[in-house]
Amino acid sequence: MTPYRRIRGFLIRHRGAYALGILALLVTDLAGIYATYVKTDILARLERLLGVGGADPGVRWKLAVLCAVFFGAMLLHAAGRYGWRIFFLTASHRIARDLRMTLYGKLGRLPLPFFHRTPTGDIMSRGTNDLDAIRMMLGPGVLVAVDTIFYLAVVPPLLYVTSPHLSLWIFMMLPVFYVVVRHFQGRVESRWTEVQAQLSVLSVRVQENTAGVRVVKAYGQEEAECRGFDRLLDDTFDKQVALNRVQSVFNPLLVALARSGIAIILGFGGMLFFQGRIGFAELVRFLFFLDLLVWPMMGLGHAIALFQQGAVSLRRLNQILNEEEEERASSAEYKPANDLPALRAITPTGAARQAGEPRTTSHEKNPVSIEFRHLTFAYPGARWPVLSGVSVSLPPHSIMAFVGPVGSGKSTLAHLVARLYEPPRGTVFVGGRDVCDIPLQELRRAVGFVPQNPFLFSDTVRENIAFFDPAGIPHSDVVWAAHAAQFAEEVERLPKQYEQMLGERGVNLSGGQRQRATIARALLVRPQILILDDCLASVDLETEHRILKELHPLLKQTTCLWVTHRVLSTRTADLIVVLEAGRVVEQGSFETLARSGGIFAQMVRRQMAEQKGDAHERVR
Amino acid sequence: MSGYAEDDEILGQAYDRRLMRRLWRFVRPYRRTVFLALAALAAAQASFLALPFILGCVIDLLQGAFSLSDLTWLPEGVRAACDGLAPAHQLALLVTAYGALVLVCLAASALQSFLTGQMGAEVVRDVRRELFAHIQRLPMSTFDRTPVGRWITRLTNDVVAISELFTTGIVVAFGDLLLLAGIVVVLMVVHWKLALVSLATIPLLAWLTWVFRQQARAAFRRVRMFLARINAYLQESVSGTAVTLLFARQDENSRRFMALVDDHFGACVGSIRIHATYMSLVTVLTGASLTAALGYGGWLVVSGALALGQLVAFLWYLGHFVQPVQDLSDKYNIFQAAMASAERIFKILDTPKEKEPAAEEPGTWDWGLGTESGAESRNRGAAIEFRNVTFAYDADPVLRDVSFSIAPGERIAVVGSTGSGKTTLVNLLCRFYDVQEGRILMGGIDISRAPRAYARSRVALVLQEPLIFSGDAYANIRLGEEGIGEAAAEEAARRVRADSFLGDLPQGFRTVLPERGSTLSAGQRQLVTYARALAFDRPVLILDEATAHVDPETEALIQEGLDTLMKGRTTIIIAHRLATLAQADRILVMDRGRLAEVGTHQELIARGGIYARMHAYQYA
Ligand SMILES: Nc1ncnc2c1ncn2[C@@H]1O[C@H](COP(=O)(O)OP(=O)(O)OP(=O)(O)O)[C@@H](O)[C@H]1O
Numbered sequence A: 001m002t003p004y005r006r007i008r009g010f011l012i013r014h015r016g017a018y019a020l021g022i023l024a025l026l027v028t029d030l031a032g033i034y035a036t037y038v039k040t041d042i043l044a045r046l047e048r049l050l051g052v053g054g055a056d057p058g059v060r061w062k063l064a065v066l067c068a069v070f071f072g073a074m075l076l077h078a079a080g081r082y083g084w085r086i087f088f089l090t091a092s093h094r095i096a097r098d099l100r101m102t103l104y105g106k107l108g109r110l111p112l113p114f115f116h117r118t119p120t121g122d123i124m125s126r127g128t129n130d131l132d133a134i135r136m137m138l139g140p141g142v143l144v145a146v147d148t149i150f151y152l153a154v155v156p157p158l159l160y161v162t163s164p165h166l167s168l169w170i171f172m173m174l175p176v177f178y179v180v181v182r183h184f185q186g187r188v189e190s191r192w193t194e195v196q197a198q199l200s201v202l203s204v205r206v207q208e209n210t211a212g213v214r215v216v217k218a219y220g221q222e223e224a225e226c227r228g229f230d231r232l233l234d235d236t237f238d239k240q241v242a243l244n245r246v247q248s249v250f251n252p253l254l255v256a257l258a259r260s261g262i263a264i265i266l267g268f269g270g271m272l273f274f275q276g277r278i279g280f281a282e283l284v285r286f287l288f289f290l291d292l293l294v295w296p297m298m299g300l301g302h303a304i305a306l307f308q309q310g311a312v313s314l315r316r317l318n319q320i321l322n323e324e325e326e327e328r329a330s331s332a333e334y335k336p337a338n339d340l341p342a343l344r345a346i347t348p349t350g351a352a353r354q355a356g357e358p359r360t361t362s363h364e365k366n367p368v369s370i371e372f373r374h375l376t377f378a379y380p381g382a383r384w385p386v387l388s389g390v391s392v393s394l395p396p397h398s399i400m401a402f403v404g405p406v407g408s409g410k411s412t413l414a415h416l417v418a419r420l421y422e423p424p425r426g427t428v429f430v431g432g433r434d435v436c437d438i439p440l441q442e443l444r445r446a447v448g449f450v451p452q453n454p455f456l457f458s459d460t461v462r463e464n465i466a467f468f469d470p471a472g473i474p475h476s477d478v479v480w481a482a483h484a485a486q487f488a489e490e491v492e493r494l495p496k497q498y499e500q501m502l503g504e505r506g507v508n509l510s511g512g513q514r515q516r517a518t519i520a521r522a523l524l525v526r527p528q529i530l531i532l533d534d535c536l537a538s539v540d541l542e543t544e545h546r547i548l549k550e551l552h553p554l555l556k557q558t559t560c561l562w563v564t565h566r567v568l569s570t571r572t573a574d575l576i577v578v579l580e581a582g583r584v585v586e587q588g589s590f591e592t593l594a595r596s597g598g599i600f601a602q603m604v605r606r607q608m609a610e611q612k613g614d615a616h617e618r619v620r
Numbered sequence B: 001m002s003g004y005a006e007d008d009e010i011l012g013q014a015y016d017r018r019l020m021r022r023l024w025r026f027v028r029p030y031r032r033t034v035f036l037a038l039a040a041l042a043a044a045q046a047s048f049l050a051l052p053f054i055l056g057c058v059i060d061l062l063q064g065a066f067s068l069s070d071l072t073w074l075p076e077g078v079r080a081a082c083d084g085l086a087p088a089h090q091l092a093l094l095v096t097a098y099g100a101l102v103l104v105c106l107a108a109s110a111l112q113s114f115l116t117g118q119m120g121a122e123v124v125r126d127v128r129r130e131l132f133a134h135i136q137r138l139p140m141s142t143f144d145r146t147p148v149g150r151w152i153t154r155l156t157n158d159v160v161a162i163s164e165l166f167t168t169g170i171v172v173a174f175g176d177l178l179l180l181a182g183i184v185v186v187l188m189v190v191h192w193k194l195a196l197v198s199l200a201t202i203p204l205l206a207w208l209t210w211v212f213r214q215q216a217r218a219a220f221r222r223v224r225m226f227l228a229r230i231n232a233y234l235q236e237s238v239s240g241t242a243v244t245l246l247f248a249r250q251d252e253n254s255r256r257f258m259a260l261v262d263d264h265f266g267a268c269v270g271s272i273r274i275h276a277t278y279m280s281l282v283t284v285l286t287g288a289s290l291t292a293a294l295g296y297g298g299w300l301v302v303s304g305a306l307a308l309g310q311l312v313a314f315l316w317y318l319g320h321f322v323q324p325v326q327d328l329s330d331k332y333n334i335f336q337a338a339m340a341s342a343e344r345i346f347k348i349l350d351t352p353k354e355k356e357p358a359a360e361e362p363g364t365w366d367w368g369l370g371t372e373s374g375a376e377s378r379n380r381g382a383a384i385e386f387r388n389v390t391f392a393y394d395a396d397p398v399l400r401d402v403s404f405s406i407a408p409g410e411r412i413a414v415v416g417s418t419g420s421g422k423t424t425l426v427n428l429l430c431r432f433y434d435v436q437e438g439r440i441l442m443g444g445i446d447i448s449r450a451p452r453a454y455a456r457s458r459v460a461l462v463l464q465e466p467l468i469f470s471g472d473a474y475a476n477i478r479l480g481e482e483g484i485g486e487a488a489a490e491e492a493a494r495r496v497r498a499d500s501f502l503g504d505l506p507q508g509f510r511t512v513l514p515e516r517g518s519t520l521s522a523g524q525r526q527l528v529t530y531a532r533a534l535a536f537d538r539p540v541l542i543l544d545e546a547t548a549h550v551d552p553e554t555e556a557l558i559q560e561g562l563d564t565l566m567k568g569r570t571t572i573i574i575a576h577r578l579a580t581l582a583q584a585d586r587i588l589v590m591d592r593g594r595l596a597e598v599g600t601h602q603e604l605i606a607r608g609g610i611y612a613r614m615h616a617y618q619y620a
């Protein structure tokens, strides 16, 4: 498949601008050629006049008129020049803008695994450097190409008309051109591909280094990082030089070919003139016209390079744009199930909202059950499944705690409910419906998810908490959510309170503050399902206790899947599920499990005992 | 998504000459290449300039108005030899000369193009190297305020813009200038009056360029600024994908991205418009020049004051005067773009590095590890003291008058409600930030008066937010430290029970983990960073909630294995779960930036203060 297919639509959409650009270009070039014609005409007249002598005042007038015509042609030339610059270049930027938006939109529809296997820096590089190369192809590239083609189409006939005999010599050079161009095309392409790939590698490196700066500094790895980066730079340099080697010969060669045409004409044209088989004016005009070809030849080399590079970059961009999107099943296989409750609760009207009171009041809630049926799941490329035969059912209005060792599959379970990873069909049910059949939008707007990694954006506190719907969520709700998450007090101590800007990933908040911000953010979804993935791990016990107490009634209005390592806090849960190595090993209420003498009981003992100070004594 | 991030505002007046001087520093090492390239260019231009001259000769020869013997600069013998030569033979000679010059021009310009390309690549490498190295030494507060995407933009796009200045910019522009000067001289020689008349537009051109300069620069600054914003937004969107997916926020994000992209587009169109206007005005001016030459020159020919061949050559030269002028204005555009990028790059280079003691100071104290025995120095560094430390990130103090001291080998726990300043203590100890009041002593030395490496080389730190780099487990545990072998890395992993899951990965320890370790569970990530801290055998170990996402069982196992290893090391443990704290010798209780309580577990319980209250919550 040619990479150009992707941009055909854009080109068609902006065909108006391109048409105008071509028109302006035609005006420019025709005016230029006409000016050349007038110029040679004046010279021819002068030649004829030479014999006569220049006393005749009429001659001067004629000369003046012709000069005026010439200047007029030049003005037209200038106007056309303005036109094509504007039309072509603007259109190319427009397409670049469209492509950027297309890329961004696409990134929003790609599944999470894509982002796990593609480094951010690589995506960045494609979204900037490659996009730029494509724009260069669509703007200056098309421009120069059209210009060159125009000259190549118009000048040869002119040459032919001027002197069929002389033009024969020129046409004989065409095959040479063809061979030269073909030869270089392939080389430019392969080397440019490497250069662009290398840019990606550089971006990835910078991204990782600056995002991980704390570790780099804490462990004094600056030197090592610089050394690693230097090696990359050396590679980059080699690739750039390899490209340069090809490109630096190409352009001069094309121009030299065009110029050798002039030499040929000078020689043979001169001979013909001496033999009286060609007129002086004819020869001069032919030469001036031929000279018109020299610059387009330079342009040709340039255009070919731009197109090669654009094609390579387009292919790289296409690799992202052709990735499979997240939503596959839903649109094709989704059958609305009328007998089941709609996932989305009825949105309360504005009037129902009052300051200080969230829109989420009990009668609007419509929690739904979650059920895992013999769920076995393996991550792509993994050696064995992370979850095997998990069967758990969470009725509406229940709080279900999941505990278990590191890597036992708790977060995976949570991710499958929200379909961040696609579960196998018939294993995960929400509200009685297979999650695979629920459109993503609907599913995710019903789920409030507090991820284990508290990611915040560099935006205001308000924007972060009201992330779900920044325009629609009133400030009073934001304040309510912050209060519910025990975060309000600290926000109010910030210099600009809710309008305080956060750094990237919320660097200017403490770990616990970040977690509470993400809890508040999830509450404002007014979810039917609330997933808390170990989201109080950095919060002190007192605050955790307050949050849980505050949230308890709210949690009871949802179906809550709560992952935690603090087993003693799970007393408030309705049911506790203990996962180990992807299997459910125990299940029951706190009291029963704590008394049963199993894994959970041991975990509880471990925490209780050590807290009483026994362990403390033991260690000393 | 910018704002806490200090805005990438449009920079004020910059001085090209100063910027150029600074850029020259990067070119200096390659000045030989530059001069060689210039020489090649001069050769190319000279041979190029000679072409129309020969052309004029041929035309005059055809007119019978010229003979090789007229060339007074030819050696006497040659002229004598040419004297009797038939015009056809003279023609052959001239054409051969023409062809030879074309070849010289080809060779010279290919060489020049290669050399400048080479130099451009070298300059890019050097600028990137220096920039990266400088970024490694910037203070943490700069990173807090700078989006990662912006670093990427600087190190890729902006550097490329500068390199363009060197590859297609300066040298070629210089060549153009050379050519222009040469043409002016030739024109003056041919007919000085005609030359003066036709070059009368030059002052106007200069004025136009001056006006253009200011407009173009402003436009390019806007373009660069918006590009950086786009990149920052893109990079943040990509790293926050999971959150965006979960909250189904794609549409809103797209809208915001669209606004940025539109701004960027607007800025681009602005710069296109300015440039197009300039270019077409330049065309008008050059048109006026040509017209003047035609009119006045024609009149001169008619009056018999100028030979026709001379006029043809004059026009030819003047025609080639036009191209470099337009070319130059194109180059000027590149120049402006490069200057806009250079400003930004120098802004980074001008950001002061992390402060280090002045060069003469090291003698005043002695931290050299080499002068002491290993154990001695280790012990010395392991004693920590905070003396009346007060610190604020922005305006409000986060720590107030904190004083405590830790004996070498002591095991200290730090507790306190979230946001009370625990992590900040660590940040100061690692000198990510410098204290505003008070002093921090390590081994009796004020760390702010020692090089940063003094404190950092004594501390192994597990950050609250685990940072994993793309790379295998070995690379993540030992980072760039060559002193840590694979066996040591495996041993460290085994101690924190990370060996089991790392070994289970498809290629075991050699499995390449993605950016941020996104395919590990949160607890696993923490364990890997924990292993890293152990592998770096340092006298002070700081665990900032290192096991917050780790289950109690695993934590207890790690603890048991660690006891022997920890002997003699100072350990600072920040944790919320009291089980984790139980092994501490002393506990520091932080409350809103103050040190509220200090003591052993029993003492603090007996005291009935904050700690006792927190403890009670566990059993609530
Ligand atoms: N880089 C920063 N820039 C500005 N303010 C910051 C920065 N880092 C932390 N803060 C602020 O300093 C205060 C103390 O933060 P710190 O991270 O030290 O808390 P902590 O005790 O570690 O809390 P937690 O238990 O939640 O991790 C918080 O209010 C936080 O908002």
Ligand SMILES: Nc1ncnc2c1ncn2[C@@H]1O[C@H](COP(=O)(O)OP(=O)(O)OP(=O)(O)O)[C@@H](O)[C@H]1O
Binding pocket: A116, A379, A380, A382, A386, A404, A405, A406, A407, A408, A409, A410, A411, A412, A413, A452, A534, B501, B518, B519, B520, B521, B522, B523, B524, B549, B550, B551
């Ligand atoms: N995206 C992924 N691709 C491949 N493997 C993964 C991915 N995410 C997690 N895993 C693996 O799956 C297992 C379960 O991970 P999961 O995150 O569900 O654990 P967890 O129970 O949440 O652990 P923790 O208590 O540490 O958060 C781990 O061994 C982990 O390495």
Ligand SMILES: [Mg+2]
Binding pocket: A410, A411, A412, A452, A533, A534, B521, B522, B523
């Ligand atoms: Mg998890």
Ligand SMILES: [Mg+2]
Binding pocket: A510, A511, A512, B422, B423, B424, B464, B544
């Ligand atoms: Mg902290």
